[in-house]
Amino acid sequence: xxxxxxxLYEFTKGIIKENPVLVTLLGMCxxxxxxxxxxxxxxxxxxxxxxxxxSNAVISLLKGVIPKAVRLPCFIVIIAGFVxxxxxxxxxxxxxxxxxxxxxxxxxTVNCIILGRAEAFASRNSVGRSVLDGLGMGIxxxxxxxxxxxxxxxLGLGSWLGMKIPVLSEKPMTIFIMPAGGFFVLGCLIxxxxxxxxxxxxxxxxxxxCPNASMCSGQCRSREGV
Amino acid sequence: xxxxxxxxxxxxxxxxxxxxFMGICAFLGVSKQIKSSVGMGxxxxxVMVCATAITYPLYKLLEHFEIxxxxxxxxxxxxxxxxxxxxxxxxxxxxxxxxxxxxxLPLITTNCAVLxxxxxxxxxxxxxxxxLTNALGTGLAFTLALLLFSGVRSRIEGNxxxxxxxxxxxxxxxxxxxxxxxxxxxxxx
Numbered sequence: 248x249x250x251x252x253x254x255l256y257e258f259t260k261g262i263i264k265e266n267p268v269l270v271t272l273l274g275m276c277x278x279x280x281x282x283x284x285x286x287x288x289x290x291x292x293x294x295x296x297x298x299x300x301x302s303n304a305v306i307s308l309l310k311g312v313i314p315k316a317v318r319l320p321c322f323i324v325i326i327a328g329f330v331x332x333x334x335x336x337x338x339x340x341x342x343x344x345x346x347x348x349x350x351x352x353x354x355x356t357v358n359c360i361i362l363g364r365a366e367a368f369a370s371r372n373s374v375g376r377s378v379l380d381g382l383g384m385g386i387x388x389x390x391x392x393x394x395x396x397x398x399x400x401x402l403g404l405g406s407w408l409g410m411k412i413p414v415l416s417e418k419p420m421t422i423f424i425m426p427a428g429g430f431f432v433l434g435c436l437i438x439x440x441x442x443x444x445x446x447x448x449x450x451x452x453x454x455x456x457c458p459n460a461s462m463c464s465g466q467c468r469s470r471e472g473v
Numbered sequence: 474x475x476x477x478x479x480x481x482x483x484x485x486x487x488x489x490x491x492x493x494f495m496g497i498c499a500f501l502g503v504s505k506q507i508k509s510s511v512g513m514g515x516x517x518x519x520v521m522v523c524a525t526a527i528t529y530p531l532y533k534l535l536e537h538f539e540i541x542x543x544x545x546x547x548x549x550x551x552x553x554x555x556x557x558x559x560x561x562x563x564x565x566x567x568x569x570x571x572x573x574x575x576x577x578l579p580l581i582t583t584n585c586a587v588l589x590x591x592x593x594x595x596x597x598x599x600x601x602x603x604x605l606t607n608a609l610g611t612g613l614a615f616t617l618a619l620l621l622f623s624g625v626r627s628r629i630e631g632n633x634x635x636x637x638x639x640x641x642x643x644x645x646x647x648x649x650x651x652x653x654x655x656x657x658x659x660x661x662x
Contacts (some may be wrong), residue, residue, distance in 0.1 A: 272575040272641060273498075274497055275498060275499070275501070276494050276496070276497045276585050277494075279494040279497060280493065280494035280495075316557075318552060319553070319582075320553050320554065323550065323553055324546060327545050327546040327550075330545055331542060331543070331545050331546060335542065335546070350592050350593060350596065353588075353592055354495075354585045354589055354592075355548050355587060356588065357549065357582075357585045357588050358585075359498060381495050389576045408608075425652075425656060426491060426492045426493075426494065426652045427650070427653045428649070429494065429649075429650045430528055430646065430649035430652055431645070431649035432643075433645050434641075434643070434645030434646040434648075434649065435646075436639070436640045437645065438635075438637040438642035439637070441636075441637040441642070447489040453540070
């Protein structure tokens with residue numbers, strides 16, 4: 248692969264091939280919790296993208312400075328700083344969305360996608376690459392959330408982005424905006440992606456894409472006797 | 474009375490995993506066997522209660538200096554340090570307990586349920602004792618969900634699903650059904 252192609256790949260891989268939610272199964276909590284409306288999905292996705300791009304850039308800049316032993320607390324503090332920033336901005340400019348996302352906006356801090364990318368990518372690559380990687384992953388996350396939110400809003404409320412859909416809105420299937428519907432829609436979406444990609448689905452959420460793998464060094468796996 | 478209400482509310486009505494979607498990664502990752510579910514649940518209860526006991530006074534301190542906007546940064550840092558400290562101390566002094574809970578401790582730092590509880594206590598304006606009750610209840614709720622679900626999972630293990638649904642999608646749909654059962658508690662409060 249030549250250089251230009253490689254750079255482009257850093258950007259596009261997060262959108263489809265390594266989509267954080269649907270393929271590597273990271274960041275499930277916000278995916279399930281905020282996607283009652285398609286609009287909330289976009290808002291959460293964009294907020295996460297912002298934090299992801301900024302933290303990837305800063306961590307990549309500091310990769311020579313942060314000692315290896317304390318890198319995870321350092322990463323978390325950097326991420327938490329940007330989360331506080333976006334929290335303030337959203338409270339000021341989009342108060343409706345801010346209250347809809349609730350505590351999950353602050354919980355972006357512990358979103359495994361962000362820590363996972365910091366650990367696996369930004370702490371090993373140049374600033375430009377890390378920003379592209381963050382942008383791609385963020386867009387992939389946003390698209391997945393938007394898809395989830397659209398399905399749940401259309402089936403559960405009979406509307407899409409606030410617009411009423413004629414027949415469906417008369418008797419919407421409320422179960423889809425309840426917690427159970429979230430689990431169900433996400434399961435179906437992942438199955439759909441498996442089917443379309445025609446690949447063997449991941450058997451379990453494995454240590455391979457767990458951001459804590461370096462800390463627990465596979466102890467959780469050996470303990471479960473996998 | 475209010476403490477009992479908080480406890481029941483946490484465990485059944487607003488179950489942290491099945492209706493608030495916190496700690497899903499751990500819920501799906503560790504619920505394979507009953508034994509590991511109990512270990513993880515115990516570690517989460519312990520860390521949640523201790524984290525609340527630390528972050529509540531810390532918030533009062535931040536309030537005193539009028540820098541409450543730093544709460545996310547301060548809380549996560551304190552939780553991360555606390556978890557590492559406990560792991561080190563446990564490894565040295567309480568070997569039995571370490572073997573039972575220790576390996577799950579590093580996984581808890583990024584469990585959003587822990588940060589979620591500490592932030593939730595502040596957002597709900599709980600008193601110190603109410604916060605501790607809330608943390609205990611949430612931890613127990615997490616353990617209950619994990620235990621119930623590990624039972625469900627052992628039943629669906631060898632079943633013949635369509636190829637695309639094997640693995641995680643089947644697990645998620647099973648979680649949807651378990652979550653439906655918790656909807657029955659919704660009218661209680």
